[in-house]
Amino acid sequence: MTPIVVIDYGMGNLRSVAKALEAVSDDRPVRVSADPGLIAAAGHVVFPGQGAMGSCMRRLRELDLVEVIATAAATKPFLGVCLGLQALFEQSAEDGGCEGLGLLPGEVTRLPGGAEPDGRPLKIPHMGWNRVRQAKPHPLWAGVPEESWFYFVHSYRIEPGVSTDQAATTDYGGRFVSAVARGNLFAVQFHPEKSHHAGLRLLHNFVHWDGCP
Amino acid sequence: MSLSRRIIPCLDVDCGRVVKGVRFVDIRDAGDPIEVARQYGEAGADELVFLDITASSDDRETILHVVEGVAEQVFIPFTVGGGIRAVADIRRMLNAGADKVGINTAAVSNPELVAEAAAHFGSQCIVVAIDAKQVAPSRWEIFTHGGRRATGLDAVAWAQRMAELGAGEILLTSMDRDGTKAGFDLGLTRAVSDSVGIPVIASGGVGTLEHLVDGVVEGHADAVLAASIFHFGEYTIGQAKTKMATAGIPMRLDYD
Numbered sequence: 001m002t003p004i005v006v007i008d009y010g011m012g013n014l015r016s017v018a019k020a021l022e023a024v025s026d027d028r029p030v031r032v033s034a035d036p037g038l039i040a041a042a043g044h045v046v047f048p049g050q051g052a053m054g055s056c057m058r059r060l061r062e063l064d065l066v067e068v069i070a071t072a073a074a075t076k077p078f079l080g081v082c083l084g085l086q087a088l089f090e091q092s093a094e095d096g097g098c099e100g101l102g103l104l105p106g107e108v109t110r111l112p113g114g115a116e117p118d119g120r121p122l123k124i125p126h127m128g129w130n131r132v133r134q135a136k137p138h139p140l141w142a143g144v145p146e147e148s149w150f151y152f153v154h155s156y157r158i159e160p161g162v163s164t165d166q167a168a169t170t171d172y173g174g175r176f177v178s179a180v181a182r183g184n185l186f187a188v189q190f191h192p193e194k195s196h197h198a199g200l201r202l203l204h205n206f207v208h209w210d211g212c213p
Numbered sequence: 214m215s216l217s218r219r220i221i222p223c224l225d226v227d228c229g230r231v232v233k234g235v236r237f238v239d240i241r242d243a244g245d246p247i248e249v250a251r252q253y254g255e256a257g258a259d260e261l262v263f264l265d266i267t268a269s270s271d272d273r274e275t276i277l278h279v280v281e282g283v284a285e286q287v288f289i290p291f292t293v294g295g296g297i298r299a300v301a302d303i304r305r306m307l308n309a310g311a312d313k314v315g316i317n318t319a320a321v322s323n324p325e326l327v328a329e330a331a332a333h334f335g336s337q338c339i340v341v342a343i344d345a346k347q348v349a350p351s352r353w354e355i356f357t358h359g360g361r362r363a364t365g366l367d368a369v370a371w372a373q374r375m376a377e378l379g380a381g382e383i384l385l386t387s388m389d390r391d392g393t394k395a396g397f398d399l400g401l402t403r404a405v406s407d408s409v410g411i412p413v414i415a416s417g418g419v420g421t422l423e424h425l426v427d428g429v430v431e432g433h434a435d436a437v438l439a440a441s442i443f444h445f446g447e448y449t450i451g452q453a454k455t456k457m458a459t460a461g462i463p464m465r466l467d468y469d
Contacts (some may be wrong), residue, residue: 012335013215015310019285038268051335070402123412123435125337125381129217129259129465149217151290153337171215194290196254196468 002043003029004207007069009059010034011083012050020193021046024204036068044207045072047187049083053108053156058088062105066101069189072102073185077211079203085180086158088187094156104180105161111154114173125155126172134189135166137183140205148198150190152178157189184211216464217257219436220431221414221448222443223296224249226295227266227277235444242323243446247282253443254287255449261287262315262384262438264370271326277309282405284310292340294384303330315384317342318357321364325380340414343368343381345401346388357464360388368401369408376409384438387417394420394441402432414438422448422456429462 003024006018014032021030031038039045047069051054060066070080080088089100092108098151101106114122129149135143141184157176160166167186168179178189186206225232226246231253234243237256242248250261265276273296280293293306294315303314320327321340331339345353345358345368353368372383385405387398406413410466417436419425419442428434442448458464 011308013310013312013338014287015281015308016284016312019310020288023288050337120407120433121410124410125412126216127337127382127412128219128435131215146465149468152216153290191290193286196288198468200288 001028002041003031003038004044004046005039005048006030006032006048007039007065008032008034009049009056009063009065011056011059012048014048015146017046017048017081017193019201020063020203021207024200025207028058028207034063034065039065039068042072042076044077044079046079046081048081048088048123051083051088052095053083053092053100054098055082057098057100060087060101067213069101070103074183076184077206077209078185079206081193082154082189082191085187085189086156088180088185089158091154096151101150103185104165104182105164106159107161108115108156108158111157111176114172122173125153127153129195130170130172130177131168132168132188133169135179138167138186139209140181140186140202142205143201144198144205150178150188150192150195150198152190153206154189215219215463216275217259217392217463218434218449218457219414220425220457221260221262221263221436221438222253222450223262223438223440225264225418225440226276226279226352229279233444237443237446237449246279247286250287250291253450254289257454258289258450259465260289260436263291263293264315267296272351277305280306280309280311285398292384294340294342299326300329300333302409303334307334309387312357313338313340313382315340315342317344320375321355321357322365327375327380328378328446331381336379336381339380340384341375342384342386343375343405344386344388344412346399347398351400351404353404356388359393369404372405372413374407376411376418378414380411382412382414384414384416390418391416393418394425396420397428397432397434397437399427399432402428402434406433406435425453426460426462429457429464430460
């Protein structure tokens, strides 16, 4: 059985991502690795990450993973999570501005903030459970009820350049895009590995997804 | 705006066992932190906090096994606090699978640890725990070592400083209310929550479900932490969530 590979580039703890994937993929091997060969041979690739975009891109270049990720995202089921969603875009305002992988058109900007109903300013980071409104049908939404709760923690959001890439939206000081989908690529701002039943269902759908031929 | 407020049961763990155990639903081993965590996840807890109160340094490693076990089986966020003194301690907890680490006394003796930890691991996993006591009207001070040692630090100013250094969240405990079941110190909670741009978890004093509502509505807390009312089966997480939702607070209710 081809392994599921979680890309390990030293940004954040990947143990819970791997454990959640193991919980939904029967006996299929789940590997946490930065080995380009292993990533190229994977059946499914997960690109997670927490932290700052600038350090993320630096690490990916140091580990020579930029091309490998681009190829994987184009050719096999590929799931980006949190920073692994943001890094897919062209530009980020984080760290004084930095380039992303540019696999999807659009940019990453700071959450705009806003006000609670009583006028107090919204807290940033956006931390906690929020509703995810599905923007288009997708095999990864199978069995995930519309407006399910998922766990978020982030201060930046994506602004896709192509509206048809939107797979879900969420409200926090205005509506932002919380998931994107294009071809073999699916990526989410929330943490499915920390989102209990809804998150495990999405991961289950991912590891059983054959992608787009 | 549909971000839910969070309910967070807190478990004290000593030498790898839940202190005094829990008495809710039909649990096989009420002292097993992994089993208890799994049950709370199924019951709808939004997050969990484990406080390691192990006194002997020889037994400190046991918490790492607990963290590993929880991370393998419970898919909601959890924080581990107690005995965190250095970046190396934080790294061990995160590598074992904790999502966040709580820093308390060490933040007071070495505030730079918070900045260093946030730079290394990201603010999202750094929770600064603040134990405060009221010393004058509208004035609260930080105490360390389980509330025994006064520091002279003003709780509101301290919370702001911690946020500036990179804390991602504040876990705020009223030492006056802890264990009293008289409700949160709402003045303290509100003063701190309104003074920082990061989320604040209210802790200390919960005895009724109304107290949870008050913590959010009056105290402006982003999350509420409680222990005994849940552990001993006085109320379920579901009852607490329904009560809060009825009061108009956004809650994650449909979690089946």
